[in-house]
């Protein structure tokens with residue numbers, strides 16, 4: 001047994017639901033107790049979908065267990081096919097049904113439903129949501145795709161976007177547009193908005209663009225092996241990666257491709273003088289492996305941040321992420337234990353977190369600004385406006401996303417100059433965040449992180465080292481958004497020098513020591 | 517002090533019940549942990565379950581992420597299923613680590629789930645052993661919140677029912693009010709009963725383990741929530757006597773609920789009127805504001821929390837709505853009877869669910885307002901039906917006089933909003 005409070009991933013059948021809900025004309029019959037229907041709300045509430053997920057739950061009860069849960073499954077299957085008239089169904093068991101061993105796949109196959117039946121084996125007690133989505137999509141592709149000639153023109157498929165995926169809707173649009181600029185048509189996008197008939201047409205494309213490795217890689221590999229379709233390895237997140245992505249496609253297609261970069265604004269926004277203040281901001285990244293790896297490059301090479309730590313919750317990505325972390329000279333944190341992530345972030349004390357909705361909460365508590373860059377996300381991260389994170393417009397969006405939680409450059413100067421001013425005082429926070437100025441009264445409610453951050457003692461050193469009153473007062477004169485760093489640096493410096501007390505001199509010696 | 521008139525055309529107590537058995541779109545009893553752990557401040561809820569159970573709790577808790585909430589899931593792994601690990605020893609070690617880290621825990625609930633029940637992990641045995649081991653500092657109890665045994669609010673019922681046998685014996689004549697209420701509402705209620713001269717009043721659940729809640733043959737109890745069937749039975753087994761009444765929603769419901777208690781304790785009718793007059797007038801006034809929106813509108817309840825029947829009574833009698841269908845996951849005459857009696861005849865009363873069939877009925881009836889779970893609300897809105905998601909009703913203070921207006925407001929807001937949004941071009 002493993003004690004768990006909050007989870008980054010749901011069970012694997014929720015992954016299967018993400019595929020089924022993304023598709024059209026497909027239905028999922030899930031052998032599961034009534035409470036498992038909670039998963040519908042992930043789609044209808046968090047993603048604001050206006051349809052129920054295409055899932056029929058058998059909702060067996062205790063009294064059915066001794067009797068006939070198998071028949072319950074069969075009638076649920078038949079009724080679902082009669083009512084919803086799908087082109088194909090996927091069938092499987094949730095964690096509880098796995099234990100009663102009714103074999104939904106076997107049963108459905110014997111039922112002669114007149115449509116393809118795709119059985120899913122998703123081990124609920126070993127694997128998680130991303131695996132469930134990846135495996136389900138793979139099984140669907142394997143079962144439904146038909147050998148056929150390639151299209152006369154060069155086409156590709158976009159693979160991996162599911163329901164509840166991070167910015168899936170807009171990434172599809174952005175990358176479809178980018179490919180169109182390059183003269184490449186999209187054959188099929190799957191599973192997002194694809195029908196079983198569309199899945200059958202996948203092999204007609206010349207190659208595949210793998211947009212979401214977590215949920216599409218197994219299918220991409222199988223298509224490569226079976227239908228000779230190479231797939232892209234670069235995620236077009238950020239300027240450099242998007243350029244690499246174009247180069248990769250040029251290599252695959254053997255064409256000389258040049259993308260239209262006229263709408264790309266990140267490079268200038270990042271070089272303009274206001275952005276100088278971004279230099280060396282210490283950021284910690286956590287999320288799914290693919291997004292973290294892509295965003296580390298954006299953070300360091302395109303924003304000028306310093307990456308001080310990175311990690312992912314999906315073990316499947318542990319190996320490449322560890323390798324990348326080594327390149328960045330940081331330790332990789334591979335865990336799905338939320339408390340461990342929080343402890344690590346507290347110890348590293350970054351100036352900003354790039355994470356999931358979980359890190360947003362960690363940031364709130366520790367007083368560290370957070371930008372959300374990866375699933376799982378909550379309702380506020382399904383924006384109404386067009387906001388891809390892939391391609392060139394995606395790069396522009398990322399620039400805005402990454403600076404929004406921070407105090408802006410000019411404002412930083414004003415804060416330093418007028419630090420006792422009533423409007424620019426420490427507790428006001430970035431002026432473009434409404435409501436922050438009152439945050440001090442209710443730190444749990446708002447992102448009033450900076451205050452909390454300075455109050456929180458640095459983890460290791462506070463026990464032996466004492467701040468003298470003068471030094472403490474001097475520290476308070478330093479603007480809040482760098483105060484945590486100043487405190488930590490000074491304490492580390494004092495510890496290194498074996499000092500018991502911190503005076504004003506210590507503070508400024510430390511400042512000189514760390515000057516860059 | 518006049519009892520309310522029964523509806524002219526008869527009530528619904530003897531109406532035929534449409535019993536449905538099919539796919540249910542409801543939460544399981546684990547969900548109750550979300551509000552129970554806030555209510556019982558020295559309690560911890562440890563679910564023995566799967567990743568699904570942990571994910572359900574997280575999804576139901578929504579954005580309320582606390583650093584370390586007073587609940588967690590011990591997720592079963594392959595070794596637990598294959599019988600390689602002794603489940604009792606595993607529970608012991610998880611609990612030992614938990615109690616070591618959280619010395620503030622005084623009551624620990626081991627909560628069974630579908631997987632723990634299917635593989636027959638005996639949590640009663642574990643609770644007994646752990647109670648003996650950690651007494652007197654920590655009391656360990658167990659109940660089932662599983663989806664194969666419990667529906668949504670039945671989780672609270674199971675938790676409270678598990679507490680009944682271990683409450684101390686008393687021979688005092690006391691009033692026990694049963695059902696978790698938000699603190700602000702509970703305080704109002706205790707104050708009202710106090711002014712009526714009824715007491716001593718004991719609460720189940722109480723805010724902490726050291727309260728003086730006891731039970732005995734002279735205990736009479738009132739239910740504050742309509743989903744406490746098992747707790748009702750457990751209390752009767754210990755000799756306590758139930759005071760059946762409509763539930764304290766709205767002006768009328770609150771008055772009737774209080775009146776039954778006042779009669780039991782021999783409160784003078786004139787005194788009753790004097791105490792209740794002012795809050796009754798306030799409640800009527802507050803409800804009247806929402807009634808402008810709700811009056812004459814039709815209403816359809818999907819089954820969810822067992823609050824449906826008392827709420828339908830409130831919305832029809834006090835807010836002028838017409839009920840088309842009132843669905844409840846379970847109906848117990850001993851508990852829901854008084855409200856059914858007052859609910860004007862006409863609506864279909866349904867128990868259980870076959871969600872696709874019920875959706876067909878709702879689409880055909882096109883009610884002005886549909887009360888349903890989170891999984892159905894947006895899809896129905898997209899079909900042009902205004903909805904009220906039911907889970908808010910168990911997370912929001914809605915009982916007694918001072919919340920009557922808020923309760924009505926929960927239902928009028930979706931309708932008002934529908935009227936407010938104007939998205940067409942101006943000309």
Ligand code: SF4
Pocket residue numbers: 033034035036095096544545546565566568569570572628629630631661662663664
């Ligand atoms: S229905 Fe059963 S398996 Fe599903 S969340 Fe509830 S207790 Fe867990």
